Amino acid sequence: MSDRLAIQTKCRKCPLRDMEIFRPLDEKELKVVSEFKTGELTVGAGATILLEENKTPHLYTILDGWAFRHKSLVDGRRQILNFAFPGDFLGLQLAVSSEMQHTVTALTQTTLCVFQRDEVWSVFKNNPKLAYSLTWMAAREEQLLDGQLLSIGRRTALEKLAYLILHLHDRAEAVGYAGNLAFDVPFKQEHLSDSLGITPVHTSRTVRKLLERNLITWVRDRIQILDREGLEQVALYESDHETRRPLI
């Protein structure tokens, strides 16, 4: 399947803007974003969106779909750094370093708004509010990473897994990908392993524990949280009262 490239969604009519969690843009911002956006790209599940060590001229916002950022050691051991949902901005690091230091891969078919790397600067010059939004998103990503780091460094396998499921559920829910404490799972257990820093075999056993304790069910690519409170206890979960966020 070949990737399509076309401008399809007008920023002004972006479906994401109607969502609760996104801060509405004013007229001027909309105008700048519209100009900033140079195209739209749809890729299939499993496609590489951004590749480590590459110097692409493009930055992206996810319009629809589910992706993940990851990074590997030379011998192949892989670590998933974070997952990415609609509204998430990809490739900001290209504003810093000439090349990517991690890879981004699509989990589902994913539609992306495409921006030109060179024009980031003109956004800063022309619209401080949007520039601020970019910074906001970078800082937000940092917070998520802090949380992951704490989790991977200090939680046990069972705690990490419980935490990750809650985390993914909450982020999925925020963009309408989850409801009634359930969501469709676009990943394999292998992805959980690489996210938690444990083995696939151990992941399987750990998932099993959550099932046995009747905290969740996981059937046919769908996870249902049965006992949110119980799961939060296992996870040592602390909600991070997310506020409305910017969308570019």
Add this chain to the structure above:
Amino acid sequence: MSDRLAIQTKCRKCPLRDMEIFRPLDEKELKVVSEFKTGELTVGAGATILLEENKTPHLYTILDGWAFRHKSLVDGRRQILNFAFPGDFLGLQLAVSSEMQHTVTALTQTTLCVFQRDEVWSVFKNNPKLAYSLTWMAAREEQLLDGQLLSIGRRTALEKLAYLILHLHDRAEAVGYAGNLAFDVPFKQEHLSDSLGITPVHTSRTVRKLLERNLITWVRDRIQILDREGLEQVALYESDHETRRPLI
């Protein structure tokens, strides 16, 4: 000992600006930074600079000293997220969330440039170049966290430790805190443990291994790298060709 608060270092004469790694500011930027900076604060080793769940009105740049960011689970398990050196900006997350979600603690006596949180916005409005620098720093921090995450998730204890020592050395060296492959260590093994996500006991044994293999020495609060190449091999190290960076 009480903290002192006074404007002592003129931005224009900031000693950090002479360092190789920092990008020089132009006249206009210097003017804005000077106005942005509202004071200078020196705290002793062990002092808390920013506290989780607090809503302080201040942001900081480290002028001199060595600090660390950390975060804990409710039961006390602690994870060190990153270390901070001169030129590093602290508290950017306050631009995003109303309160801090991690704590920053000084390892040595530390001198900080103090900025007002409310005025971040005016920096964005008045000087896009500086705004861009802030974003740059946020993205850079994200890269460091990505690296840590990979390390903690996928490296063995020995590999993590070797990696961390190289990482700290390189960052220390960049700001003149290391030379001839050696640097003064302001932390205890306990800090390494909390950074690597392992036990103090195991940290001790792991440090010992590096010593036995003649990769480093560690005497009287000073680490000397004896065999950089060997250490890099153990660490599966990949240097990240750092470029010049902004300083605010």
Add this chain to the structure above:
DNA sequence: CGGACTGTTGATCGGTATCAATGCTCGTGG
């Protein structure tokens, strides 16, 4: 000199990795 910290060492335990076999699901082609 005594006490508080920090680091070291040994013994043992437990969590997670590893290796290997089996089972399950689903798509494909005979």
Add this chain to the structure above:
DNA sequence: CCACGAGCATTGATACCGATCAACAGTCCG
């Protein structure tokens, strides 16, 4: 419609890394 194979997930046996518990040593400092 069934056979087959590919890719995941599960399960069991065993190994090992790192945790835990406990005692002791070294250093610093009052």
